[in-house]
Amino acid sequence: RKEVEQDPGPFNVPEGATVAFNCTYSNSASQSFFWYRQDCRKEPKLLMSVYSSGNEDGRFTAQLNRASQYISLLIRDSKLSDSATYLCVVNRGTDSWGKLQFGAGTQVVVTP
Amino acid sequence: DADVTQTPRNRITKTGKRIMLECSQTKGHDRMYWYRQDPGLGLRLIYYSFDVKDINKGEISDGYSVSRQAQAKFSLSLESAIPNQTALYFCATSDFSGKYETGANVLTFGAGSRLTVL
Numbered sequence: 633r634k635e636v637e638q639d640p641g642p643f644n645v646p647e648g649a650t651v652a653f654n655c656t657y658s659n660s661a662s663q664s665f666f667w668y669r670q671d672c673r674k675e676p677k678l679l680m681s682v683y684s685s686g687n688e689d690g691r692f693t694a695q696l697n698r699a700s701q702y703i704s705l706l707i708r709d710s711k712l713s714d715s716a717t718y719l720c721v722v723n724r725g726t727d728s729w730g731k732l733q734f735g736a737g738t739q740v741v742v743t744p
Numbered sequence: 745d746a747d748v749t750q751t752p753r754n755r756i757t758k759t760g761k762r763i764m765l766e767c768s769q770t771k772g773h774d775r776m777y778w779y780r781q782d783p784g785l786g787l788r789l790i791y792y793s794f795d796v797k798d799i800n801k802g803e804i805s806d807g808y809s810v811s812r813q814a815q816a817k818f819s820l821s822l823e824s825a826i827p828n829q830t831a832l833y834f835c836a837t838s839d840f841s842g843k844y845e846t847g848a849n850v851l852t853f854g855a856g857s858r859l860t861v862l
Contacts (some may be wrong), residue, residue: 664849675855677853719787
């Protein structure tokens, strides 16, 4: 079983709609969680960190469920520019520097 | 100019050749990393360095070596390239604050180096 698993998609979303997807992680000791965005053939860029209480940044909402060991990302009012692959990143353990484990990504395609 | 610069951006080489990928950064971060990305797989850590005198193997270091020439420079070498090293390689930096709640371990990536080994 992969340490960090994501549905590869693609999630085809009409412009203006809401899309949500999850990422599961296997290491219960994980402390830090992130969502990165990666455009085709480009470098990953931090979208948002995921805090224990959940957090929102504009149209993006991230949630953490420690009991079930998953994080989620919800995108409201989808824009064409939201089309990208979203990478789930998890700190593997308690070491402070963060042995980061990347998921393979969930592809989102927003259509007109 | 980009905060993290990788060269070359694209390289095609033959099996057995020595290849060096270079990375330089202007962020002033101590920590630098090399990752590779393959289709359907997450980014995998090859090597990482917390400062000029600190080099550590990642999860897939076999067949690779690195050199941290200065705080700002971290190069990756393939001593004898093989076809299964064909991948997209990313250099990254981080400035760890030591606090999970503040978004520590945030990585800044270079634009990537696409390597094809024939």
